[in-house]
Amino acid sequence: MPPTSAQNINTWITQIHNDFKAAVSVDCVIFGYDDNSLKILVSRCDMPPFENEYSLLGDLVRPEENTDEAAKRVLMAKTGFDDVFLDQVHVFSNKGRHPLGRVITVAYYSLIKIDDDHLAHIQPNNFLRWIPVADVQSLAFDHLEIMSTCLKKLQKHLREQPVGFELLPQKFSLLQLQRLYEVILNIQMDKRNFRRKLKSLGILKDIGEIQEAVSHRPARLYTFDHNVYEKKKNAGFNFEL
Amino acid sequence: MPPTSAQNINTWITQIHNDFKAAVSVDCVIFGYDDNSLKILVSRCDMPPFENEYSLLGDLVRPEENTDEAAKRVLMAKTGFDDVFLDQVHVFSNKGRHPLGRVITVAYYSLIKIDDDHLAHIQPNNFLRWIPVADVQSLAFDHLEIMSTCLKKLQKHLREQPVGFELLPQKFSLLQLQRLYEVILNIQMDKRNFRRKLKSLGILKDIGEIQEAVSHRPARLYTFDHNVYEKKKNAGFNFEL
DNA sequence: CCAAAAGTGTTATATTTACACCCATGC
DNA sequence: GCATGGGTGTAAATATAACACTTTTGG
Structure with missing residues (x-):
């Protein structure tokens, strides 16, 4: 026999307001790209038993x-940034994932440009540190698994939409962009094919500037053309690499 | 000045065990395919103010x-099924999304075969109903948005991996499969190109049977070859359509 | 002049698209 | 015999992959 409405609702009210509640947090895998290497921003963990580990940045909702x-x-x-790329990735909710009790966390990944504005912001905070993704052996809680899941999502995104620009300075050279793809996807790419492909997408704007003070032929600089991108995206254009 | 460890932990303990708790639920967008139409399984909602609406199937965690x-x-x-395709899609957590208080929900989509086993199971439960996705105008809570997000995820998945088989009977014809793609993606496909493409993926097994009692030339029947699929997937094969 | 990265085209191969007719079955 | 879906091949266009040399700058 199916339950009546009244029974259902009373059960819900009891459960919502008592035993079935959980703390909910967000954890951000903040990716940055610097020095030809993909990094994440982490903080020294201050919660036993993880005092010697780094953890992702998060908080209770x-x-x-x-x-x-x-x-x-x-x-x-x-x-210190408000307008950053942010994408919800996955919920992690295993029993026992947090030492203080049941905490269900929603993982996000975000992409930021590691520039002077940002560095000035984190400088005073000695708990924060950028570490290369390739060097991460372990993290507090289940944060290693969270990082790994978010890295896979970033790699997938990078192949199907132009998110890489979010990690580069506003002005960049084509080789910088190619290296970023190579580092994040862990593959080698052909220079000429890469350039042809990217130019064919039509979302690079040649700003008529060139690199300065480099000890080789200076590269042309480009920016990402948001307008064209939005227009083409809405028209159903496929940006896959 | 950064906070000390002790302060942080005490803050956490207070918040986790008191004001910052929320009820967490799961909601499942259960897709089925029948009669050349994509459907979802819903239940008559018994919670005010949504008594005249249908809702997705869910429960508190x-x-x-x-x-x-x-x-x-x-x-x-x-x-009545245990071994079904299930994929976590997105968290919905807007304030006010649930009339009884703060309920954060994790949305899943799943794919099931609407067959006799299943129908026998839901028959006794007159609260459940299959409704065509195309006919859904509104649902209780924010379930219309949840359905729409899950439908987009299903469409994306269908293009990049062979999930369509989960919705068909074990044995199916190539036209059945093509119709499923056309209905879910809302596009027209070319019969010969579709067949060539799918056969080239190598994940269809011709079982040497043909349709019976059909008033036209009977079609060959195929099954999905899980083994080959897993092998090829692990080898990095691309199943995009 | 040397080191370092910038920049550039062609050819072969693979993939995708468009398209039309005969076949087997039930009624 | 007719309605219904089953089943098949080819040619053109497009996209991808492989590949090497000259140019420009700083030191």
């Missing part, structure tokens, strides 16, 4: 915000 | 289970 807002708040607090 | 387990439990309870 507050009663008045949704998880996107919580993630944006964490990013603003830790990086 | 219990203290001893993770969200995947909760979603599997819901599926087992509502469809």
Whole structure:
């Protein structure tokens, strides 16, 4: 016999307000790209038993915000940037994943440009550190698994839409862009084919400037053309590499 | 000045065990395919103010289970199937999304074969109903948005990996498969190109049987070859359509 | 003049698209 | 015999992959 409406609702009310509640957090895998290497921003963990580990940046979701807002708040607090690429990736909810009790976390990944503005912001905070993804052996909690899941999502995204620009300075050379793809996807690419392909997407704007003070032939500099990208995306254009 | 460790932990303990808790639920968008139409399994909603609406199938996550387990439990309870395709899609956490208070929900989509086993299971439960996705105008809570997000994810998956088989009977004809792609993706496909492409993936097994009692030339029947698929997937094969 | 990265085209191969007719079955 | 879906091949266009040399700058 199916339950009646009244029974169902009373059960819900009891459970929502008592035993079935959980703390909900967000954790951000903040990717940056610097010195030909993909890095994540982590913080020294201050919670036993992980005092010697680094952890991702996160916080509990507050009663008045949704998880996107919580993630944006964490990013603003830790990086000084408000307008960053942010993507919800996956929920991690295994029993026992947090030593203080049940904490269900929503993982996000974000992409930021490691520039002087940002570095000035984190300088005073000696708990924060950029570490190369390739060097990460372990992290506090289940954060290694979270990082790994987010890295896979970033790699997938990189192949199907132009997210790489979010990690580069506003002006960049084609080789810089190619190296970024190579580092993140862990593959080698052909210079001429890469250039042809990217130019054919039509989302690079040649700004008529060249590199300065480099000890080789200076490269042309490009920017990402957001307008063209949005227009083409809405028209169903396929940006796959 | 950065906070000390002790302060941080005490703050966490307070927040985890008091004001910052939320109820967490799972909601499943259960897709089925029948009669050349994509459908979802919904239930008459018994919670004000949505008594005249249908809602997705979901439940609160219990203290001893993770969200995947909760979603599997819901599926087992509502469809009678244990071994179904299930994919976590997105978290919905807007304030006010649930009338009884803060409920954060993790959305899953799943694919099931609407066959006799299943129909026998839901028959006794008159609260459940299959409705064509195309006919859904509104659902309780924010479930219309959840359905729409899950449908987009299904469409994306269908283009990049062979999930369509999960919706068909074990034995199917190539036209059945093509119609499924056309209905879900809302496009027209060329019969000869579709067949060539699918056969080239190597994951169809011709079982040497043909349709019976059809008033036209009977079609050959195929099954999905899980073994070959797993092998090719692990080798990095690209199944994009 | 040397080191370092910039920049550039062609050819072969693989993939995708468009397209039309005869076949087997039930009624 | 007719309605219904089953089943098949080819040619053109497009996209991808492989590959090497000259140019420009700083030191």
